[in-house]
Amino acid sequence: MELTLRANLRSRIAARLGRKYLARIKKHGIGSSTISLLPEQLLMPLRREGLDPVPQLTRTQERAPISKVPLPFGMDAWVVTGHEEVKAVLGATDGFSTDFTNLAGNAGVMEEQNPGGLGFADPPVHTRLRKILTPEFTMRRLRRLTPRIDEIVNDCLDSMERSPGPVDLVQSFALPIPSLTICELLGVPYEDRHDFQQLSMARFDLSDGAIAPFGHTSASLDYFRDVVKKQREKPGDGLLGMIVREHGDTVGDEELAGLADGVLTGGFETTASMLALGSLVLLQDPRAFAKVRDDDAAAAPFVEEALRYLTVVQLAFPRFAREDIEIAGVHIPKGDMMLCSLSGANRDPRFTGGDRGAFDPDRKASGHLAFGYGIHRCIGAELARMELRAAYPALLRRFPEMKLAVRPDELDFRKLSIVYGVENLPVHLR
Numbered sequence: 001m002e003l004t005l006r007a008n009l010r011s012r013i014a015a016r017l018g019r020k021y022l023a024r025i026k027k028h029g030i031g032s033s034t035i036s037l038l039p040e041q042l043l044m045p046l047r048r049e050g051l052d053p054v055p056q057l058t059r060t061q062e063r064a065p066i067s068k069v070p071l072p073f074g075m076d077a078w079v080v081t082g083h084e085e086v087k088a089v090l091g092a093t094d095g096f097s098t099d100f101t102n103l104a105g106n107a108g109v110m111e112e113q114n115p116g117g118l119g120f121a122d123p124p125v126h127t128r129l130r131k132i133l134t135p136e137f138t139m140r141r142l143r144r145l146t147p148r149i150d151e152i153v154n155d156c157l158d159s160m161e162r163s164p165g166p167v168d169l170v171q172s173f174a175l176p177i178p179s180l181t182i183c184e185l186l187g188v189p190y191e192d193r194h195d196f197q198q199l200s201m202a203r204f205d206l207s208d209g210a211i212a213p214f215g216h217t218s219a220s221l222d223y224f225r226d227v228v229k230k231q232r233e234k235p236g237d238g239l240l241g242m243i244v245r246e247h248g249d250t251v252g253d254e255e256l257a258g259l260a261d262g263v264l265t266g267g268f269e270t271t272a273s274m275l276a277l278g279s280l281v282l283l284q285d286p287r288a289f290a291k292v293r294d295d296d297a298a299a300a301p302f303v304e305e306a307l308r309y310l311t312v313v314q315l316a317f318p319r320f321a322r323e324d325i326e327i328a329g330v331h332i333p334k335g336d337m338m339l340c341s342l343s344g345a346n347r348d349p350r351f352t353g354g355d356r357g358a359f360d361p362d363r364k365a366s367g368h369l370a371f372g373y374g375i376h377r378c379i380g381a382e383l384a385r386m387e388l389r390a391a392y393p394a395l396l397r398r399f400p401e402m403k404l405a406v407r408p409d410e411l412d413f414r415k416l417s418i419v420y421g422v423e424n425l426p427v428h429l430r
Contacts, residue, residue, distance in 0.1 A: 039069050039070070039071070040056075041056075041060070041067065041069045041079060042069050042071070042077060042079065042339070043416065044056050044057050044060065044079070045057060045079060045081075045314055045315055045339065045341040045343065045344060046314055046315065046416050046417060046418065047415070047416065048314075048343075048413065048420060050408070050413065051277065051280070051281070051309070051310065051359075052347075053341075053343050053344055053347060057081060057341065057343075057344050058347075058356065060079065060081055060344075061081040061082060061344055061347075061348060065080065065081050065082025065084075065085045065328065065348070066078055066079075066080050066081075066082070066085050066327060066328060066330045067079045067080075067081070075335070075336070075337060076333070076336045076337070077336065077337040077338070077339055078330075078332060078336060078337070078338050078339065079339050079341060080327075080338055080339065080340045080341060080345075081341045081344035081345065081348070082328070082344075082345065082348055082350070083345040083346070083348040083350060083351035083369065084328070084348075084350070084351075085327060085328045085345075086316070086340045086341070086342065086344075086345040086369060086373070087345075087369070087373050087374075088327050088328060089319055089327055089338050089340055090316060090319070090340060090369075090372060090373040090374040090376065091373060091374040092325070092327070092374075093122075093123065093374060093375055094322070095321065095322060095323070095325045095327075096319035096320060096321055096322060096325075096338060097122050097319065097320045097322055098119065098120055098121070098122060098317045098318070098319055098320075098376065099120060099121060099122045099320075100120035100121075102318070102320040102337075117129070117258040117259055117261055117262030117265070118130055118133075118259075118262050118376065118379065119262060119265075119317045119376065120317065123375070126375065126376075127375075129255065129259060130375070130379065132243060132247060132251060132259070133239075133259060133263075133379055134379065136185075136239045136242060137379050137380060137382065137383065139382055142382055142383055142386060145181065145184060145185065145383070145386070146386065146390075148181070148184050149177075149181055149386060149387055149390050150390055150394075152176070152177055152180045152181060152184075153177060153390055153391050153394045153395075154394065156172060156173050156176055156177060157173075157394060157395065157398045157399075159172065160172050160173065160398075160399075160429060161398070161399075161429070163429070166405040166426045166427060166428055167426070167427055167429055168424045168425060168426050168427075169275075169276055169279050169425040169426075169427055170272075170276050170422065170423065170424050170425050171424070173275060173276075173279070173391070173395065174272045174273070174275035174276035174279070174425070175272050177271070177272075177275060177387060177391055178267060178268045178269075178271035178272050178275070178384075178387060179268055179272070181267070181271075181383070181387055182263065182264055182267050182268050184238070185238060185239055185263065185267070185383070186227075186238050186239050186240055186260055186263060186264070187231070187236035187237055187238015187239060187240050187241050188227050188238070188240070188260075192223075220261050220264065220265075221257050221258065221261055224256075224257035224258075224260045224261050224264075225253065225254075225257045227240065227257075227260065228240065228253050228256045228257050228260070229253070231244050231256075232244060232253070239260075239263065240256065240260055243256060243259070244256075263380065266378055266379070266380050267380045267383060267384065269419050269421075270312055270313055270378075270384065270419055271384045271387055271388070272421070273310075273312040273419055273420060273421035273422075274306065274307065274310060274312055274384070274388060275387075275388065275391055275392075276421060276422050276425050277306075277310045277312065277420070277421065277422060278302075278303075278306045278310065278388065278392060279392070279395065279425060279427075280404075280408075280411075280422065280425060281306055281309070281310070281359055282392065282396065283402065283403065283404050283427070284404075284408065285359065285361065287361060288302060288359075288361040289396060291361060292392055292393055292396055293393065293396035293397055293400060296393070298361075299389045299392060299393050300385075300389055301361075301364070301365070302361060302392065303385060303388045303389055303392070304365040304366065304368065305359065305360065305361060305363050305365040306359075306388075307365070307368060307370035307371075307388075308346045308357070308363075308365040308368035308370055309346070309357065309358075309359045309365075310370075310420070311342050311343040311346045311347075311368075311369070311370050311420075312370075312419050312420050312421065313342055313370065313371075313372070313418065313419055314341065314342060314343045314417075314418055314419070314420055315339055315340065315341060315342065315418055316339075316340040316342055316372055316376070317376060318337050318338065318339055319337070319338040319340070320335060320336070320337055320338070321333065321334050321335060321336050321338070322334065342369050342370065342372065343420075345369050346368050346369055346370060351367070351368075371384075399427075399429045399430070401429075401430055402427050402428065402429050402430075403427060403428050404425075404426070404427055404428075405426035405427050405428050406426055411423075411424070411425065412424060
């Protein structure tokens with residue numbers, strides 16, 4: 001009897017605190033002061049120690065690849081860390097929704113902050129929009145960018161070579177390559193590349209609160225609305241001009257701005273983080289450095305293993321259960337949120353063959369989830385591979401004696417970000 005009374009009391013207190021918490025975040029949003037009140041297990045997939053997931057994620061995965069995390073505002077979340085379990089969730093289109101309306105009105109997220117695009121859309125809207133974009137991302141269409149990508153890479157290396165002292169690979173190499181490539185793909189002005197970088201980078205950083213990225217997304221959409229207006233008046237040769245010419249008014253301005261923003265989101269910061277962190281891996285692994293530098297055939301397998309090992313996109317878009325559903329023997333009630341840890345899934349020993357997923361340049365890394373899975377798998381995956389396969393060998397061949405200019409423990413990694421990365425990467429080129 002006493003135990004029952006205590007349990008009921010705890011339940012009433014938790015409910016009361018939850019209501020107060022929800023009222024607070026609905027009024028102010030989840031800022032840097034309130035994000036600390038979220039369960040650590042919910043933030044755990046966004047934290048790392050160097051290039052590795054935190055030990056807590058490993059322990060969680062060992063205990064249960066699908067773990068329930070009660071939230072303080074009446075919704076339960078599940079953190080999914082197992083490789084097969086993540087695939088099951090991401091592949092269950094009929095079982096889970098990514099539509100933005102699942103977030104709108106909760107935790108300070110407003111309907112007008114909907115970024116549009118593919119990530120927060122369900123079929124049939126998602127199907128229609130993806131069908132519009134897919135032709136531009138076939139290998140046949142992407143090959144036209146190969147000379148331009150090579151030119152961008154070499155221009156960066158030329159600029160680095162003229163530098164008298166240590167060079168920051170983030171600023172001189174990792175950021176400009178995807179920035180200029182996306183400018184070329186979308187057909188937006190080259191002089192806007194700095195704005196591109198700022199708009200994309202800010203949205204993934206949660207250190208200012210979980211709602212802050214939605215504000216940065218709004219700024220990005222404002223920028224693209226202006227770009228779309230100009231493309232309507234005079235369609236260019238890039239992706240936006242192609243959509244305007246081929247689809248006309250059947251794709252509205254808001255949809256087109258959202259698609260452009262989605263391409264920027266998926267194609268800039270993620271590739272920039274891969275270029276920087278992949279370079280760090282090469283600098284710390286002499287055998288991989290030599291293979292990629294000296295063997296043309298080594299670039300592609302290195303890129304796949306680096307994608308798996310680094311998994312810079314740490315979390316997939318949240319999924320919400322449409323109805324009660326069972327995943328890997330676990331009952332998920334309708335409305336619950338699923339947070340799929342891609343970095344955890346790609347380090348799952350059941351996937352990697354028994355080890356904890358340490359970097360291995362000889363590993364055959366097929367089947368990794370660095371680009372996601374299912375209908376929401378990154379549409380720009382092949383473009384990212386093209387950039388990485390071109391950039392790494394060119395960097396090492398131009399600067400075969402390149403070394404870190406600081407100790408690895410002096411590098412500043414992101415603390416709480418959906419897209420993991422390093423803030424700077426100073427190197428001696430000679």
